[in-house]
Amino acid sequence: MKRLIYKSVMSEIQEFAGTGRFVLPLSQVGGVPLEACVGMDAKVERGQCIGRSDAPENAFFHSPAAGRVAALSTRVTYEGIAAATVEIEGDPSGAVETLQPIGQDIAELAAETIRERLREAGVSPLGGNGTNAVYASLRAEEDPPEMLMVLCADPEPLLQTQRHVLREAPEKVIEGATLLQKAVGAGRLVFAVSGDQKSLVSGETVEMGRRYPSGHPELLMARATGAYRLDDGRPRKDIYLINAETAMAACRAVREGMPVLDKTLTVGRDGDLAVVVRVPLGTPFSKVFGQMGLAVEDRDRVFTGGPLMGVAEFDPDAPVTKGTDGLFLQKAATLFGYEDAPCIGCGQCIKVCPMKIPVNMMTRNCEFGRIDEALAYDLESCIECGLCAYVCTSRRPLLQYIQFAKKEQEKAELARQSA
Amino acid sequence: MKENRLTVSVAPFWHSGAGIARNSYLGMAALLPAAAVGVMHYRVGALAVLGLCIASSMTAEALMQKIMGRPVTIGDGSAALTGMLLALLLPAGTPWWLVVVGSFCAIIVGKQIYGGIGSHPLNATLVGWVMIRISWGVHMDADAALANLPGFSGLSTLAALRGGYVDAVSLKDVMLGGVIGPIGSAGLLVLIGGLVLCALRLIKWEVSIGFLGGVLLGCVLFGSRILPPGSDASVNPLVMLFAGNVMLGAFFLAPDSTSSPSQPIAMWIYGFGAGLLAMAIRVYGHYYDAGVVFGILLVSLAGPLLDKIRPTARGRE
Incomplete structure (x- = not known):
């Protein structure tokens, strides 16, 4: 039996850009869909707010490209909800319309100020599609969580996204995590890391093992707290779960006024090729594969997330969203099929x-x-x-x-x- | 516009590669050395029984599945493995009609009437074997069946022990085959094949080790009672461990995926119980040659009950 071992394959994060059409379903992980606040044919700047919501747990949505609104439509999202969708024709490489950076010390900042900024800058949980553990949405509650957990390694063997983000700027991840801890009022801040990442973070850590599923968020949360709280429902109420990329986005939103415009993800052909890339939100999957020289053909399988918990995609032109952590292509000839067979009781x-x-x-x-x-x-x-x-x-x-x-x-x- | 239709399925998108066919064919491969030695000792008669057993088992499975209007699955090798195991439990020279009846009983009564693989409560091979053993016991007697072959006369190992002829039993022959007994009596080769399957994680090794433990304990507790009363000879425990299909039982019959439990503690109890019962039947029972078979069958009946012994799932403590 092939063992599922976490392997670290480090490379530089590649930037994929290029003009074109960006399809942006206005939904977020764990939230309700937003409403579009731009009209058809409107001219938009890069970083301009295009979707908003009055719900306090919902973050806004910003245009990743400068250009014009080419279409307003509805798309069924990963979660299976129909979401208002803005399609923008434009260039994702120009200057960004940023918010005013906040320079104050964390101790002087009010939790409310940080929450408001994160909302304005579109910092909702990044990644998480296909982790089978729900990442928490930003919320201000009467009873704050006991713990903020930051996943700095990826839950599944093929994914390399979070470990690349942490290595790129560990100080930003730590600062962002501290900001988020203040924003949600969490008592403890815990970084979930793999053994080789311990030197990159400071503070409390929980270490995952070498074999899947030790990096599964539910198991990490149980190890950090010493209890499986299944009666709590999912997401757990006592833990606020995010990943390193969300922490980094929080740091940039506060310190640089930078809205969330792109997503880091591991892309590859299953088995032999996987690189970590950063692409503007809304880039179609087929274009991401195209830039790697991979062609999506009839009867291939495309899935987001990892190989064990991911979700298969039916549309090769579906867009990268804030929830996309991994994007993989399996060629038709290499697919295995499930069977409608009885259990033989092998145990x-x-x-x-x-x-x-x-x-x-x-x-x-x-x-x-x-x-x-x-x-x-x-x-x-x-x-x-x-x-x-x-x-x-x-x-x-x-x-x-x-x-x-x-x-x-x-x-x-x-x-x-x-x- | 060229439409690309993608394949959509649920996760996981990887698979370990395990499969029923792989398990069956690797199981047969692990039995091949023992079968080859059987053919070496008992010549063409053994080959005939092996071939006929496998062929008729597969025929029975295909026939039954056709009649029941189910998909024919003889390609997965499970019927072939059943046939091979049955053949290794039979002596060379078993009449051809008995081989065919045994195979049909195994596949139809032991397996298909319950719905095929995954549904039968008892090991199919053993059901077939027991049916013909009880109905036509005379033809199953290794001594009689081998009487026509030159160089084979005397008693089977267990019969010799029960008669008190300890000196007539050679440990080397018991381990490497060539005794009066079924085709698969080369216990050492069966053991090696079984250990390979354990290493490949293809069988429930807990059952196998538990079974051997049960046999050993039985041997220690009452093994010498197999000798006639008043005999002051002693029985070599290794002889008890390799004779009378113990190795086949431990690695190929008792850990049968469908009829054995799957929970950790249940597997140990099941294996241990079957081993102990096998020894008890061998020492005290009338069907002493069938100790292993009856031991496994009887404990199989308790399998679903044993599977109730399970750990508390995480999060429900």
Whole structure:
């Protein structure tokens, strides 16, 4: 069995730019969609606000390019919500319309000031599509979280994004994390790092192991707090979870007045080629692949996130969003298929499950919608790391069965509440 | 505009490469040395039983799946492995019709009527073997079946022990085959094949080790009772460990994926219980040659119950 080891492959972050059309669904990780505040054919500056919302947990959206609004449309986002979408034709390399930098010491800054700035600059959780742990949205609550956790390494083997961001500017990540800690009122600040990153951060750390899924956010949070708080729901209420890139964006928003205009992501052809690039938000996937010399062809698979928890994409021209951490292409000839086959009881899934779930019995019940039985077999403990499906001898789509059952349970819960 | 239609599926997008076919064929490959030695000792008769067993098992599976209107899956090798295991439990020279009946019983009664792989409560190979052993025991007697072959006369290892003829049993023969017994009696080669499968993580090694532990404990506790009362000879535990299909049972029959439990503690109890019971039946039972088979079958019945012994999932403490 191929073991899933985290490997660090460091290279320079490549900047991908180039004029063209940028498609910007106005949605954010963990938030509700925003409203467009520019009209058709309007001229926009790079860094100009194009989407806003009155909800306090929603950050604004800015144009990554100088140009004009070419279309206003609606797109179904990663989360499955229809979001207002602004399409901008223009150049992403010019000067940025920034906000006024704030130079004061963190101690002198009011939490409210930082929150307002982060909102204006579009600092919502970056990355997180396909981590199966929900990154927290900015919020000011009466009961602040006990801990702010910053993921400085990537949760999955193929991804290299966060470790590149941390190496690029560790001092900015640390300062941004401190700003965010103040903004949300978290008691402890904890950096989740891999062994080789310990020297880059200062303060409290929790170290992930060498093998997947030790970098899974749910497991890291449990290690940092000493408890699995599944009854809390997801995201956990006691931990504010973000990654290094979000911390860096927070630092730049406050100190340089820089809005979020681009996203760092690992791009590659699965297996032999992966580089870390920084692209303007809204760049179509096909263009990102094109700049690496990769062509997307019929029946290939394109997925965002990592190879175990990611999400397959049906549109090769879908845009890079604030949630995109990784973007990979698998050629049609290399794909494996799931099978509608019975469980043979080999027990491999039980051996790999990090949550000690009787996966064989749980998924048999999930498959046929027997939700109560699946719950009795610990469905709620599942963190959807995907290892069971990875090792399944019968090649059953176990993660799909689990996600299906969880959705069914949600529906039943809603029906019970409304009744 | 050229449309690119992408393949869409749920995560994960990687797979370890495990598969039923791979497990079956690697299992057969691990048995190949033992089968080859069997053919070497028992000549063409063993080859005939092996070939006929595998062929008729696959035929039975295909036939049954056709009748039931299910997809024919003989390509995954699971029926072939069942056939091979059954053949290794039979003596060379077993009548051809008995081989065919045994294979059909194994595949149809042992496996397909429950819905095929993944659904049968008992090990299919053992069901087939037990049915013909109980119905046509005379033809399954290794001594009688091998009587026509030159150089084979006397008693099977276990029969010799029960008769008190300890000196007639040679440890070397018990480990490397060539005794009066079934085709797969080269216990050492079966052990090596089984260890390879354990190293490749293809079988439930907890069951295998537990089984061997159970056999050893039984050997220590009451192993010498296999000798007739009043005998003052002693039994070499290694003979007990390699004779009478213990190795086949430990590595190929007891850890059968479908009929054995999957929870860590349950696997140990299951393996250990089967091993201990096998020894008890061998020493005290009437079907002493079938100790391993009956031991595994009986403990299999408790498999689902044993699987209730499971750890508390994380987050539910």
